[in-house]
Amino acid sequence: MGEIEIVLPAASSAAVSTDGKLVGLLIISGLITLLVTCLIGLFAVRYRRGSEASRDRLPNWFAHDLETVWTLATVGLFVAIFAWAASQDFALAVPPEESVEIHVVGKQWMWKAEHPGGQREINELHVPAEETVELVLNSQDVIHSFYVPAFRLKQDVVPGHTTRMRFHTEKIGTYRLFCAEYCGTQHSAMIGRVVVMAKEDYADWLTRQPEGDDLKEDGKKLFVAKGCAGCHYGSSKVRAPRLAGVYGSQVPLSDGRLVTADDAYIRDSILQPKRDVVAGFEPIMPSFAGALTEGELVSLTAYIRSLAVTETNR
Amino acid sequence: MSDIPYRDVDVQGEKPGGRLMEESYLGEKFSIWSWLTTTDHKRIGILYLLSTTLFFFIGGAAATLIRLELFTPAGDLLTDDGYNKVFTLHGVVMVWFFLVPVIPSVLGNFLIPLMLGAKDLAFPRLNLMSWYLNIIGGGFAVWAMLAGGVDTGWTFYTPYSTAFANSHVSLTAIGVFISGFSTIATGVNMIVTVHTMRPPGMGWFRMPLFVWAIYATSLIMLLSTPVLAMVLTLLVTERLLGLGIFDPNRGGDPILFQHLFWFYSHPAVYIMILPGMGVVTEVITCFSRRRVFGYAAMVYALLAIAVIGFFVWGHHMFTSGQSMYASLTFSFLSFIVAVPSAIKVFNWIATMYRGQITFEASMLYAMGFVGLFTMGGLTGLFLASVPVDLHLHDTYFVVAHFHYIMVGGMVSAFFAGLHFWWPKITGRLYPETAAQIAALLMFFGFNLTFFPQYILGNIGMPRRYHAYPDAFQVWHVLSSAGAVILAAAYLMPLGYLVWSLIWGKRAPSNPWRASGLEWETDSPPPKHNFLTNPTIEGSVYDYHPAQEPRREPADD
Ligand code: HEM
Ligand SMILES: [Cu+2]
Numbered sequence: 001m002g003e004i005e006i007v008l009p010a011a012s013s014a015a016v017s018t019d020g021k022l023v024g025l026l027i028i029s030g031l032i033t034l035l036v037t038c039l040i041g042l043f044a045v046r047y048r049r050g051s052e053a054s055r056d057r058l059p060n061w062f063a064h065d066l067e068t069v070w071t072l073a074t075v076g077l078f079v080a081i082f083a084w085a086a087s088q089d090f091a092l093a094v095p096p097e098e099s100v101e102i103h104v105v106g107k108q109w110m111w112k113a114e115h116p117g118g119q120r121e122i123n124e125l126h127v128p129a130e131e132t133v134e135l136v137l138n139s140q141d142v143i144h145s146f147y148v149p150a151f152r153l154k155q156d157v158v159p160g161h162t163t164r165m166r167f168h169t170e171k172i173g174t175y176r177l178f179c180a181e182y183c184g185t186q187h188s189a190m191i192g193r194v195v196v197m198a199k200e201d202y203a204d205w206l207t208r209q210p211e212g213d214d215l216k217e218d219g220k221k222l223f224v225a226k227g228c229a230g231c232h233y234g235s236s237k238v239r240a241p242r243l244a245g246v247y248g249s250q251v252p253l254s255d256g257r258l259v260t261a262d263d264a265y266i267r268d269s270i271l272q273p274k275r276d277v278v279a280g281f282e283p284i285m286p287s288f289a290g291a292l293t294e295g296e297l298v299s300l301t302a303y304i305r306s307l308a309v310t311e312t313n314r
Numbered sequence: 315m316s317d318i319p320y321r322d323v324d325v326q327g328e329k330p331g332g333r334l335m336e337e338s339y340l341g342e343k344f345s346i347w348s349w350l351t352t353t354d355h356k357r358i359g360i361l362y363l364l365s366t367t368l369f370f371f372i373g374g375a376a377a378t379l380i381r382l383e384l385f386t387p388a389g390d391l392l393t394d395d396g397y398n399k400v401f402t403l404h405g406v407v408m409v410w411f412f413l414v415p416v417i418p419s420v421l422g423n424f425l426i427p428l429m430l431g432a433k434d435l436a437f438p439r440l441n442l443m444s445w446y447l448n449i450i451g452g453g454f455a456v457w458a459m460l461a462g463g464v465d466t467g468w469t470f471y472t473p474y475s476t477a478f479a480n481s482h483v484s485l486t487a488i489g490v491f492i493s494g495f496s497t498i499a500t501g502v503n504m505i506v507t508v509h510t511m512r513p514p515g516m517g518w519f520r521m522p523l524f525v526w527a528i529y530a531t532s533l534i535m536l537l538s539t540p541v542l543a544m545v546l547t548l549l550v551t552e553r554l555l556g557l558g559i560f561d562p563n564r565g566g567d568p569i570l571f572q573h574l575f576w577f578y579s580h581p582a583v584y585i586m587i588l589p590g591m592g593v594v595t596e597v598i599t600c601f602s603r604r605r606v607f608g609y610a611a612m613v614y615a616l617l618a619i620a621v622i623g624f625f626v627w628g629h630h631m632f633t634s635g636q637s638m639y640a641s642l643t644f645s646f647l648s649f650i651v652a653v654p655s656a657i658k659v660f661n662w663i664a665t666m667y668r669g670q671i672t673f674e675a676s677m678l679y680a681m682g683f684v685g686l687f688t689m690g691g692l693t694g695l696f697l698a699s700v701p702v703d704l705h706l707h708d709t710y711f712v713v714a715h716f717h718y719i720m721v722g723g724m725v726s727a728f729f730a731g732l733h734f735w736w737p738k739i740t741g742r743l744y745p746e747t748a749a750q751i752a753a754l755l756m757f758f759g760f761n762l763t764f765f766p767q768y769i770l771g772n773i774g775m776p777r778r779y780h781a782y783p784d785a786f787q788v789w790h791v792l793s794s795a796g797a798v799i800l801a802a803a804y805l806m807p808l809g810y811l812v813w814s815l816i817w818g819k820r821a822p823s824n825p826w827r828a829s830g831l832e833w834e835t836d837s838p839p840p841k842h843n844f845l846t847n848p849t850i851e852g853s854v855y856d857y858h859p860a861q862e863p864r865r866e867p868a869d870d
Contacts, residue, residue, distance in 0.1 A: 008773050018701045022772075025702065029692035036659060036688045040681055043666040044673070047602070055668045066664070067608050067657075074656045078649040078695070085699035086642050092701075093638055108478075142474040143568060145633060145708060149774025152705035156634045158569065159473060160562025163635040176783065180633075180708040180776045182467050184474060185394050188779035272565075290563060 011175055011196060012151035013168040017088050019152070025081065092166075096132040099166065103136045103215075105294040106144035106157040109186040111177065114298065118218070119209035123192030128202035129172050135165045136263075138294040145181035148194050154180050162264065169196045219303025222296055226288070240285065241278050244307045252279040266301045338741065338838040353438035354841065359424035360739070361445050366420060367808075369411040369452060374804065376404035381763075381797040384790045389781035397780040398465040399481065403455075405468030406486060410493050411452045413724055414582065417589035418535075419444070419500055421731045422528045424739060426504060428832035428839060429522050431513040431848040436506040440499050447496035454489025458482035467778060469579075472560035472571040476552040484553055487546045494539045494546075497585075501535030504528050513831075515850035522830055522854050523612050527592025530616040531585055534623065538581035545574035569634055576627035584623045586720055587687075588616060590727030591658060594680045597730050598662050600828040601677035602669030605855040608661045615654035615661075622651040632703045641700050648698035655691050659684060674826070675749035679730035682757045686722025690715055693768065708778075711771025717764045726760075729753070729807065734828075736811065737821030741838040744814040752806035759803050762796025829856045 010016050046053045102125070103114045113125050127133045137146060137157040146165060147154035150173075155165035179190035197205060223229050231240035246261050254277040259265055268275060270292065273285035292300070339356045342348075349357060379400045383391045392400060423441065427434050435441050458464050464486040466475040475483050508529045512521065521529075548559050549571070558564025560571045599606045606612060628636060628644030662684050671677070693715040697703050706712060736744050766789040771777075775786050782790070824833040831848045832839075 006769065006773065014701070014704075018705055021699055021702050022696070022705075025696050025699065029689075029695065032692060033685075033689055036663065037685055039663045040666070040684060043663065043669070044671055044681065047666060047669045047671050049603075049670045049672045053668075055670075058668065062664075063608070067611055067661075070660050071611075071653070071657055074653050075650075078652060078656075079646075081695060081699065082646050082649045085701055086645065088701040089638055089642060142478050143471060147708075147774075147776060149705070152701075154633050154704055154707060158635060160567060161569070161635055176774060178774070178776045182398075182471070182474070182708075182778040184465070184478060185398065187398070188389065188394070188776075188781045 008152075009150045009171060009173060009175065010152070011148075011169065011171045011173060012153065013170055014088075014092060015150060015152040016170070017091075021085055021088065024084070028077070028081070096134075096166070096168075099132040099134040100128065101134050101136060102127070103138070103298045104146065104157070105138050105140055105298070106146065106179065106183075106190075107140035107294070108142065108184055109179070109190040111146070111179075111190070111192055112295065114215060114295070115206060115209075116215070117206055118214035119206055121209075123177070125177065125192070125194045126202060126205050127169055127194065127196055128199045129169050129196050131199065132166060132168045136298075137163045137165060138298070140294040142183045143181045144179045144183050144190065147178040147180035148175055149178070150175035150194075156181055162267070172196050172198055215299050215302035216306040217303075219299035219301070219306075222292075222300055223303055226292065226296075226300075228300075231285070239281060241281060243304050247305045247307065251276075253277060254279045254281070254283075263301055263305075266304050267297060270297065270300065337841060338836065339841045340741070340838050342841050351442075353434070353442050355423050355427050355435045355438065355441060356739075356839065356843075358441050358445055359420050362415060362419040362423060362448075365445070365449055365452065366412050366416045369407050370416075370804075372456070373404050373407040373412055374801065376400045376407070378797065378801060380404060381794040383780065384782070385794045387782050387784050387787050387790075392780070394780045395465060398467075398778070399459075399463030401778060402464050402467050403459050406455055406464075406490065407452075408720075409468055409582075409586070410490050411448070411455065413586040413720055414493075414497055415448055415500070416728050417593060417724070417731065418504065418528055418531055418585075419448070421524075421593065421728075421735060422500075422504060422589065425735065425832055426507055426525060426528060427511070428738075428835065428843055429525050429830060430507070430511050430516065431831045431844060431850075432507070432511040433842050433844075435503050436510060437503050440503055444496045444499040444503070447499065448493050451489045451491070451493025451496060454492065455486055458485040458489065461485065469575060470546075470549060470571075471575075472549065472552070472568045473562065473566075476549060476559075477561045477563070484550050487550050491543055491546045491550075494543050497535050498539045501532035501539070504532040505536065508532075513848070513850060519610065519613065520850070520853055523595040523606060523609070523616075524592035526613050526616055527588050527595070530620040531588045534581045534585050534588075534620050538578045538585075538624070541574060542578040542582070545571065545578065548574070569631075569636075572631055572634060573627070576630045577624075580627040580630065581620075581623045583716070583719075584619055586724050588619065590683065590687075590724040591616070593727045593731035593734070594662065594683050596828075596830070597676045597680040597734050598665050598684075599855045599857065600734070600826050601674055601680075602666045602671050603857045604665050604667075604669040605853075605857055606661070607664035607667070608657075609855075611657055612661055615657045618654040619651060622647060622654075626651055629698055629703070632700050633707050638700075645698050645700050649695065652691055652695060652698070655687075659688050659691075673750070674733070674746060675744075675753045676730040676734040678750060678753040678757075679726045679733070682753070683723055683726045683730065686718050686726065686757075686760070690718030690723060693718065706771055708776055709771035710767040710775045710777055713777050714764045714767035714771060717767070722760050722764070726756070729756070732807070732811075734826070735832070736814070737825045738832060738837050738839070740815060740818075741821050741836075742814045742818035743821050743825060744818060745810050748806065748810045752803050752810075755799060755803035755806070759796050759799030759801075763793050763800050764796070766790070766792040766796075829854060 010019055101116060105112045111123050113121050137155060139157040139159040141159060144157040145154050146157055151167050153167055155163050157163060173196055175194045177192040177194050179187060232243050249261055250258050251261050252258050271287060271289040273287055274283050277283045339354055383397055461482055464481040464483055466479050466483055508525060551557050552559045552561060558566040560566040560568050595606055626644055626648045628640055629648045632641050697706060697715060733749055770786055770789045775782060821837040823837050834848045835844050
């Protein structure tokens with residue numbers, strides 16, 4: 001039997017404020033439970049059949065005022081708890097000035113992470129301490145949920161959606177990582193660890209990783225290997241938009257709309273090309289849904305993003 | 315043995331006053347066929363009692379396997395797929411074939427006409443059909459289990475259930491779909507009965523609160539269950555015909571499933587508690603010998619829960635990536651829906667104030683209900699707080715939360731009601747001491763099983779895990795130990811209740827000196843319930859003159 005665990009480490013700033021709510025709720029509900037139990041116990045003894053206690057007529061206020069009072073009191077208490085809890089959401093909703101963005105892909109039954117420099121890991125996630133980290137989460141198959149109890153946070157990872165999870169790390173240490181959404185046979189084996197390291201150690205760790213291809217380098221290769229370049233590059237006969245400078249720009253669509261080319265747009269254009277067709281082009285691009293893994297999509301997007309900065313057309 | 319069970323051999327053909335006796339509903343015909351084709355609501359209630367008991371023990375066997383597996387951290391007893399199938403079976407059977415029908419269809423069936431002084435429900439044949447649909451649906455679920463099981467969890471989340479699971483998802487979904495029609499039919503039957511068959515003199519606000527509870531439940535059944543039918547149809551369509559509805563690879567959206575599923579399933583959790591509240595109200599008033607405190611508030615609370623319960627489903631989806639504003643709205647409404655529940659708790663306690671309380675087994679269960687329901691409801695507030703739920707969602711904390719309400723609450727309430735009306739149903743008294751011991755044992759075993767799960771959830775143990783880190787073992791061992799006690803406590807009533815059928819003392823028509831029309835007829839009631847039309851005098855819960863409790867226990 002392992003050591004008994006009852007207190008969880010609080011390793012993110014959310015953990016600290018969530019613990020505040022938890023303790024508050026624990027005290028409030030503990031007191032209410034105590035009140036209820038004591039009253040039941042007290043009445044059971046005092047008003048047991050045949051006891052001496054007085055059964056006089058109830059005072060009038062008992063029936064009417066009492067009901068009003070406890071109804072208002074519960075409404076007040078519950079709304080107050082709601083507001084207190086909600087305040088934390090608003091606080092967390094403010095986007096950070098800067099953050100470390102890490103892509104995480106969930107698949108049956110492992111977690112794969114890719115750091116901005118292209119370093120990869122499986123079932124482990126190294127992050128710097130005292131930084132805001134933003135995970136960009138995609139699933140390759142079913143719904144998973146990225147759960148780090150020490151951060152008091154989880155985020156479902158939903159196929160077809162890109163979800164994000166933001167946390168500000170506080171305490172250095174190694175923490176448990178679970179998949180919290182049931183995902184099939186080896187759901188309980190889809191676990192790992194999150195290592196929060198001092199900033200210098202993290203930087204050091206990054207450099208010590210095998211020289212994995214940088215995300216965009218990877219994407220560049222895929223761009224050729226998967227046949228994108230055939231239409232979108234150089235002197236191709238097929239008319240397709242060139243992608244340099246697209247990322248971040250406003251793209252006019254054939255139906256008259258104007259959209260911003262962000263990650264979601266790039267992703268949709270690859271998976272559902274017929275949905276948003278660029279003005280002046282024929283809807284001839286095939287869908288790549290199923291032909292690319294989530295990881296490959298991430299790399300391709302990174303490559304297209306890089307084209308915005310490295311080359312500028314016109 | 316000179317006593318023939320079930321037949322009133324010792325009553326005269328005629329009662330003083332020249333009233334002719336009618337055979338009791340049990341003694342009328344004995345053949346299996348007469349039972350399987352009966353349209354008597356009382357006999358159908360008994361059929362439901364037998365089938366829900368069977369399902370309870372199937373679900374219970376699955377629970378036993380779960381607890382045995384979790385005794386040690388390694389996944390050693392069952393395979394991973396085996397474990398996943400066992401917890402799915404447990405959830406599916408317990409939710410749809412035990413908790414949903416158990417009180418409305420067993421006790422509700424038996425009692426609603428009696429409490430209204432009526433001869434039967436409004437649609438006796440529809441009532442029988444409900445039972446058959448329930449059995450056929452259950453048959454599909456059991457078939458799926460025997461054919462190899464299903465491993466999606468009772469929530470059937472997509473796209474796992476439609477595109478990845480290799481188990482008998484469609485078969486199970488069809489079973490649940492069919493049983494849904496049974497639920498709808500019961501709901502319709504109860505609603506029409508309450509609307510059209512109340513006796514002269516019983517206005518809406520003079521109905522027993524059990525009738526109100528079943529009425530409110532029936533409204534939810536009628537309005538929410540079609541959504542279940544819809545979502546299951548879509549699920550089976552996608553799975554069998556490959557139409558893209560929820561699977562993103564075919565252009566669908568997995569989150570849509572969650573909205574539809576919880577739009578049914580949150581109201582459904584109230585289907586699984588309101589009837590229990592009704593039972594507990596009857597029991598507490600009777601054994602405290604007091605009028606219910608705040609009758610009107612109790613009615614409005616039931617209706618408020620039924621209505622607001624339809625608008626909180628998103629609290630199951632805080633981590634799904636839903637917008638913060640949606641989450642906060644659902645969070646707010648979840649806090650609001652807890653208010654009427656709190657009012658009911660206070661009213662039950664206030665009903666005991668200045669009573670003449672006795673502690674028959676039903677009363678012990680009812681008191682346990684109030685405490686455990688309170689704890690379940692309060693932990694609901696933890697989960698309704700968005701930041702706290704981001705931590706506790708899909709952990710054992712949620713498991714503990716709903717077991718406190720559904721087992722600590724609803725199952726206790728069912729046992730309270732079963733003991734309370736047992737003399738009426740069977741005409742026999744059960745052995746009181748044995749029943750009191752079972753009730754206490756159940757309370758103790760329950761808390762030992764489920765309290766540690768709150769702690770487990772809080773230290774981060776996710777649910778639906780076949781194997782887990784060593785550090786969690788202590789709490790799992792406690793929980794499994796509690797489950798052993800709980801299992802023993804559940805077997806006890808099976809023993810002494812069956813015993814009482816043969817050797818139990820004959821019950822008088824009103825052994826608890828309770829108010830309510832069902833106590834005015836014989837135990838067990840004659841085939842057509844009442845020999846003379848019962849009269850409505852005074853109000854329900856006439857345990858003492860208004861505002862003036864009886865002082866002498868002997869007056870009761
Ligand atoms: C007092 C009012 C209640 C509140 C505020 C409340 C709140 C919640 C919340 C927020 C959740 C979602 C937790 C999560 O998945 O992270 C939840 C789950 C659940 N609740 Fe409640 N609840 C209440 C009453 C009930 C009642 C009366 C029942 C049943 C009779 C019930 C049964 C359930 C079940 C079965 C689940 C889990 C479903 C699943 O994921 O399998 N709750 N509750
Ligand atoms: Cu709910």
